[in-house]
Amino acid sequence: MDPEKQSATPFSSAADLLESDLRGDLVRPGDADYEDARRIYNAMIDRRPEIIVRCAGVGDVIDAVRFGRAHGLPIAVRGGGHNVTGNALADRGLTIDLSPMKGLHIDPRLRIIRAEAGLTWLEVNHDLQHFGLAAAGGFVGTTGIAGLTLGGGLGWLVRKHGLACDNLVAVDIVTADGRLLQASKDDNPDLFWAIRGGGGNFGIVTSFEFEVHPAGTVLAGLVVHPASRAREALRFWRDFETTAPRELTAGALLFTAPPAPFMPEDVQGTPVVGIGGVFTGDLEVGKKVLRPLRDWGPPVADIIQPMPYSSAQTMADAFWPHNFQNYWKSDFLNGLSDEAIDTIAGQFSSVPSPMTTVVIEHNGDGAMNDVDRSETAFWHRDSSYNLLITSMWEDREVTGKNISWTKDFAEATARFASGGVYVNYLGEEGSDRVRSAFGANFDRLSAVKRKYDPENVFRLNQNIEPTD
Incomplete structure (x- = not known):
């Protein structure tokens, strides 16, 4: 018998199986690209995930969520990795890295785009510039579209066209039980309401549909x-x-x-x-x-x-x-x-x-x-x-x-x-400050959290705990 296989733990064997199912990459401590994979914007953050899944598509996200839950791992989600608190990294847990997901479809006639969650505002607006269009969101180009939009989304067009979340038409989102849902004003409207400012508490958004605007x-x-x-x-x-x-x-x-x-x-x-x-x-x-x-x-x-x-x-x-x-x-x-x-x-x-x-x-x-x-x-x-x-x-x-x-x-x-x-x-400043971020919408957000993530799987964020 192969000595490496003989010494493999049940967890490492399960990770091997997950890796074989992915279109993207699975990175572990000791791998040549591990240090690069865990590097984020804020160099003060030094967390070491047990596994980083660099997702190529929504199937990888679903597989990663199910794996993390099956093995009781804390789950973090990385988009642009720009958040100052370092919530993109799960220490001794699982980081689901969306940054390889860069798909962008532009409809210049309808002024609608569909953008995958790994894109930054720089990348989105680079392509939109060819059509004299711009997306509302972001003061800094290297910021990821996902985290910024889910938290509201201030940016250079906020006074003319509102927040990034105000320009959101629909999303695809993977929930804590590994389902892929669509959320819009017509589909799962309670979830659509919550993800427009409530952060990453309710699932992993894999793609965003936005209205965009003439800019040139x-x-x-x-x-x-x-x-x-x-x-x-x-x-x-x-x-x-x-x-x-x-x-x-x-x-x-x-x-x-x-x-x-x-x-x-x-x-x-x-x-x-x-x-x-x-x-x-x-x-x-x-x-x-x-x-x-x-x-x-x-x-x-x-x-x-x-x-x-x-x-x-x-x-x-x-x-x-x-x-x-x-x-x-x-x-x-x-x-x-x-x-x-x-x-x-x-x-x-x-x-x-x-x-x-x-x-x-x-x-x-x-x-x-x-x-x-x-x-x-x-x-x-x-x-x-x-x-x-x-x-x-x-x-x-x-x-x-x-x-x-x-x-x-x-x-x-x-x-x-x-x-x-x-x-x-917001930094790591305690539950009262988290509540202050959501104002009078907090209790309603907590109820939506209980419906879609009752076990608080997505808690490595500015966390809204589910109501009892």
Whole structure:
């Protein structure tokens, strides 16, 4: 008898059998590609799955779910792997990796796409650009479409076309018992309601059908001011936003100026404030809309220019590169008062890492607000501003310093918070914070969870436990 087979455990034999049934790949500790397969966006996360199934299609997803349940393994699901908490990896469990699933069907006439769950926003909008179309979702191109959409889906078109989940028509989803279901307004409408903002609690969505929109060439970019003028610049931007049309989705960033050609040498390496975004509409109208923003100051750098929407989708990617240490805090804000601006600017002045970026998003006063809060699971539609502190650093030895600074920042700005949080920015912060992400929709979500996942198989997420 083959010594290797003789020493094989029942579990390893079952894994061998699973591997033989897959169209995709099965990766285990010790395999040559294991370290690459378990690498995700946040380098702070160091979890070691027992098995990683790199799915080629829905059949692999079904087989993986059934295998995980049969062997009592914790199950994690990976789309883009961009989530800061590292929920894409199941320590000593099973990670179902959807990232190889890149199928994309585009119907330019109906403006409908069907996208598999392994795609990123960069990839989707790259192909849509050929037809002058764009998908609503994502501020960063390397973010996966799956996790972002399931959590709601803020992005550069949010004020004109709403959240990613508002543009969702239907999904294919593998449930905890290994069934493949369709969910839409007509098929399993309770499940369709829940996955539009409720995260990955209810199953594994393998494909998404979206409405997409004309975009083509847009006006996009950033104006930059020294941090010494941050308070004035942020007040000006806040007031400017009160009359900004829906065609403009914009935000403000506090960061350290990089050594880039567009940045004056005397500014490089110093704290700055940037204000910018994407105007989707007539370019001549956009130039007039953005003129006050570009004239104020004047800025030390102005890189607002016409570009394809697919380029605008990726213009912020440089702020959030992969494979560095990350720790985030976020809150929706009750407006953006002078006191809030002073506190945010003051806290950033002591930033310990030049890689850290603080973002103030203006997402509201637009299409997101046209949808009733009970129509989808995404609750926080009345929160116009969101604060996101994305601390990033390279050296593990300064981890404590960066985490402490981030926590202090969040504590200092907590008095301006609405009490809600965007689930896609939420860290490991406890059940009360999870509940705050879903607002008054939480109990209804819990009931849907009990119907489709009563044993809480899909719990490695911002978890909604099933009701008793």
